[in-house]
Amino acid sequence: MLTHEKVxxxxxxxxxxxxxxxxxxxxxxxxxxIMHWLYRKGAETIDVMTDxxxxxxxxxxxxxxxxxxxxxxxxQSADGTxxxxxxxxxxxxxxxxxxxxxxxxxxxxxxxxxxGIGCPFCATALGGLERNLRTEExxxxxxxMQRLTGERVTNVVMMGMGEPLANYRSVLGAIRLLNHPxxxxxxxxxxxxxxxxxxxxxxxxxxxxxxxxLAVSLHAPNDALRNQLVPLNRRYPIAPLLAACREYFAATxxxxxxxxxxxxxxxxxPELAEExxxxxxxxxxxxxxxxxxxxxxTGFRRPEPERIADFAAIxxxxxxxxxxxxxxxxxxxxxxGQLRRVRRLQGVS
Ligand code: SAH
Ligand code: SF4
Numbered sequence: 001m002l003t004h005e006k007v008x009x010x011x012x013x014x015x016x017x018x019x020x021x022x023x024x025x026x027x028x029x030x031x032x033x034i035m036h037w038l039y040r041k042g043a044e045t046i047d048v049m050t051d052x053x054x055x056x057x058x059x060x061x062x063x064x065x066x067x068x069x070x071x072x073x074x075x076q077s078a079d080g081t082x083x084x085x086x087x088x089x090x091x092x093x094x095x096x097x098x099x100x101x102x103x104x105x106x107x108x109x110x111x112x113x114x115x116g117i118g119c120p121f122c123a124t125a126l127g128g129l130e131r132n133l134r135t136e137e138x139x140x141x142x143x144x145m146q147r148l149t150g151e152r153v154t155n156v157v158m159m160g161m162g163e164p165l166a167n168y169r170s171v172l173g174a175i176r177l178l179n180h181p182x183x184x185x186x187x188x189x190x191x192x193x194x195x196x197x198x199x200x201x202x203x204x205x206x207x208x209x210x211x212x213x214l215a216v217s218l219h220a221p222n223d224a225l226r227n228q229l230v231p232l233n234r235r236y237p238i239a240p241l242l243a244a245c246r247e248y249f250a251a252t253x254x255x256x257x258x259x260x261x262x263x264x265x266x267x268x269x270p271e272l273a274e275e276x277x278x279x280x281x282x283x284x285x286x287x288x289x290x291x292x293x294x295x296x297x298t299g300f301r302r303p304e305p306e307r308i309a310d311f312a313a314i315x316x317x318x319x320x321x322x323x324x325x326x327x328x329x330x331x332x333x334x335x336x337g338q339l340r341r342v343r344r345l346q347g348v349s
Contacts, residue, residue: 007064008066009066014035017035037049038183046061069088081099083095084148095160112132112162114130119219121295132166154190157192158193164194178191193213195217199236199241203244214248215258216256218260229263256285257286287315289311291305
């Protein structure tokens with residue numbers, strides 16, 4: 001970090017906050033007070049933290065800032081789903097989504113601006129990777145949405161823009177803050193990370209001692225096809241990927257969800273359904289099938305509903321657990337694949 005760069009308080013875990021206030025000569029309990037202001041009282045500046053001594057406040061203000069992503073657009077769907085476009089300090093924009101489902105309010109967060117993996121059916125892939133998000137920019141999406149709506153998020157899915165496990169450190173830091181009772185206070189079992197299959201990241205995540213959910217974007221039952229749909233497969237093919245999923249389950253006790261986006265004429269044939277069923281039949285996992293959300297210009301289409309139902313039936317016949325949910329309204333952004341995926345995940349997590 002550059003010496004003149006001020007610390008954004010939304011990046012500090014409780015331990016880091018304690019170390020930070022102590023480095024400024026203040027006692028550890030000041031960290032708790034600051035966190036209370038940030039996460040419970042909605043402080044927008046250091047100035048309003050009136051139970052901190054004035055001298056300490058000005059020391060804080062010299063060294064740090066309270067900054068959240070700036071919302072530049074909000075779209076609301078007929079079914080209540082809200083999509084936010086945030087601008088970050090360097091002008092980069094990212095998307096986040098809030099999905100209401102009964103008492104559950106799920107936030108779908110971005111981990112990177114853009115994405116470098118290059119899945120040909122994905123809108124985020126089109127512009128490539130702009131940059132990784134910082135911990136405070138990930139946590140900030142949730143805090144900002146809570147403040148803007150006055151509602152409390154109950155679940156988090158890391159399924160917005162980007163590949164979370166390609167930005168491991170910041171994502172992990174964000175997960176710790178999302179989970180921490182003095183920060184966002186979201187239960188680990190209510191947090192899910194979705195990955196295109198960064199095998200070393202999955203194995204590392206398995207060892208963190210966390211109880212968070214893992215979703216893996218499989219999309220094909222063999223390497224030849226998956227190489228096309230998820231180019232990262234050339235580096236981490238299906239066999240080591242599924243081995244890492246097994247490790248994740250063994251280490252955490254959490255069953256991995258395998259995402260499978262159905263694309264018309266490409267990965268939706270009965271033969272591939274059979275291949276998928278055979279591939280996964282002795283694995284303790286859950287397959288989440290969903291129709292492609294077509295991105296204009298890519299040429300990919302979604303299959304007919306009957307074809308999707310047939311695909312599901314063939315995979316199920318091999319004893320694999322499959323979820324397939326009816327489509328919900330996506331009038332706010334027909335090109336955003338993430339949105340409906342989250343809805344499906346909500347139904348199974
Ligand atoms: N990069 C991570 C997480 C973000 S993408 C990943 O790939 O898992 C979240 C999910 O949305 C992935 O399962 C991805 O395959 C899916 N997705 C991307 N574009 C989509 C589209 N056009 N229609 C449906 N799902 C899409
Ligand atoms: Fe990146 Fe996920 Fe989109 Fe693939 S699907 S390009 S990994 S965001």
